[in-house]
Amino acid sequence: MGIYLGLDSSTQGLKALLIDSGEGLILGEASVNFGAELPQYESPKGFLPNADPLIKVANPLLWADALDLVLAKLAAAKMPLGKVAGISGAGQQHGSVFLNSSFEDALANLDSRKNLPEQLSPCLSREVSPIWMDRSTAVEVAELQSQFGARLQSDTGSPAIERFTGPQIRKFSKTEREKYRKTVHVHLVSSFMCSLFCGKSAAIDYGDGAGMNLLNLKTLQWDGEIASFTAPKLLDKLPPVVAGTFIAGHLSPYFAKYGLCPGIPVAVWTGDNPSSLIGMGAGEPGVAVISLGTSDTFFAAMREFKTDPAGCGHVFGNPQGAFMALICFSNGSLARERIKDECGVDWDFFNKKAGAMTLPGNGGRLILPYFEPESTPLVLKPQVKSNFDTASSAERVRAILESQALSIRLHSGWIGEKFSRIRVTGGASGCLLFRQILADVFQAEIETISISASAALGGALRAANAVDGIPFGELYKKFTAAVECTKSNPANAAIYDDALQRYAAMERGI
Incomplete structure (x- = not known):
């Protein structure tokens, strides 16, 4: 110690x-x-x-x-x-x-x-x-x-x-x-x-x-x-x-x-995403992490080595041993900020009020938010497409968040695991509306931990493990316990299962 x-x-x-x-x-x-x-x-x-x-x-x-x-x-x-x-x-x-x-x-x-x-x-x-x-x-x-x-x-x-x-x-x-x-x-x-x-x-x-x-x-x-x-x-x-x-x-x-x-x-040293896997307490299979930053990333420890048939997901070494899967979505906070600015609303409206003014499923409104070149799916030329002509500011906010959550679910399916717990980190992890949408889209508990600097924490935990032999499980209990948990609403499962199919069809059309 x-x-x-x-x-x-x-x-x-x-x-x-x-x-x-x-x-x-x-x-x-x-x-x-x-x-x-x-x-x-x-x-x-x-x-x-x-x-x-x-x-x-x-x-x-x-x-x-x-x-x-x-x-x-x-x-x-x-x-x-x-x-x-x-x-x-x-x-x-x-x-x-x-x-x-x-x-x-x-x-x-x-x-x-x-x-x-x-x-x-x-x-x-x-x-x-x-x-x-x-x-x-x-x-x-x-x-x-x-x-x-x-x-x-x-x-x-x-x-x-x-x-x-x-x-x-x-x-x-x-x-x-x-x-x-x-x-x-x-x-x-x-x-x-x-x-x-x-x-x-x-x-x-x-x-x-x-x-x-x-x-x-x-x-x-x-x-x-x-x-x-x-x-x-x-x-x-x-x-x-x-x-x-x-x-x-x-x-x-x-x-x-x-x-x-x-x-x-x-x-x-390791990469920031493998280090965040450790810093989020997710080095063992069964818990996924969604990092909501400039780009959004979904990553998780893998039970077995496999690759993404679509070629969008990646396999890296897991610092705790074996492998981890990672999918990067380039238009993360970049897209959320663009929608917020175009709507002329503040972050309080975006993070909270928009959710109270709209319903899950949002009347079917979806957006392909490629304001910048996108990694998943690969889109080298920026383009933004929606399936609606008019929408209120609150509806546009929900549309971007639901579309991003659906994209993450769609492109993480190749991992082959139904995650019951997903931990979120990064700037947008404080968005209550987004956490609820993610919980409902994945039908999983969405957890946060008290430390936002997950990659730096992962470095410190890895040092403690490598130098002093402290088991990762022991370190996770001390440093990565969940402090907040957002429960899914089973009544919304069918709504988002249907939305997932419609989003996938939109994506195939680009």
Whole structure:
């Protein structure tokens, strides 16, 4: 039992959270908003603006700068960093960092009198990092799919996906050959951040590695044939791939300036979604999680390995062991905010009042809300379609929420499990109307937990498990107990079963 530090390097910010595993307490937390607190990187939403809406890249030095800043905040708040027994964390999935031959030496000789960005800047073989929102790799996806066909999904858990790291690496190797030639290390955001803590190049875990179109989930090794086709000598540039309980290294002396003890264990980092699975207490099969953020995601531990016949869902490694399923819906809060703004209503109306003014089923009104390119189903050109001509503001609010809930149910059916409990997290999890709609659409109990920073909490829990051997079940009881539960109304089951069929027909028509 001890104190553990968990971090989450997400799209728009970095969060850090301290737990006392013995007492079951959150001792403190700190966060950095990239746009507001690090404006010099000109990334108000966490990525660099680009005239091409398909291109989404970030400066990886931004993430290193944020790490210095968030640890300084914890130190200034007098958090007991000197008592931290282990560290782990999570990074936004699929993002890639390209580094040259100076990276290892720079990490081994970090100077505490300087900040991380100035010491890491010379190590970048590519100045920017494609992130999970980048969809500029349609050509590379087609090449990979043509070369490997169904094997790509059956072996790696996903077909070739524009956002995934493999196609991004392939594009870089083709379009910027000299920079790729100088690349010695290809890291994910998670393994890059873990490397900073360890003072050496760190491994990639099965959870995040599965989001690359490169990891063979049957062997749990990089797939040599796929990697060789993806880019020249790629296998030589990838870190080792390991289980989520692996100790990646020990803390670099650089971080002593914040009060942390050099040499403490650093457990391998993972992706933000696998880490949230743990942080939501859902590492065992039977409980699903819906994360309602910029994008909405549905994920759950799997009883057996299987893939989505439609190619929209993905299989990643579960940090607790075996596998997890994940489906990403790009138009999450983006779509909800657009409808709210178009209706000219506030969040109180959206979250509560609209529900009292409308009925379940909403007179059959449905929306395909693809304000931005959509992942599930794959829609590369934005388009918004509805099956109604007129509707009140309250009816439009219910239409977007019911449509999103129906889409999540429709595209999670391939997992083959009837979930009786679903946990929700993210900004929209506070919407009472949405929670009731989800409960009725799935005919399941919708639960919330007290801690919103589920990916950072997952990092801390994973550190406690990897370093001290504390069972996940014991940690879940202390940190992830449900605090609110929304019950389903059985009378609405038939209404939403019918709506599901109509929504599926609308979707087939696009």
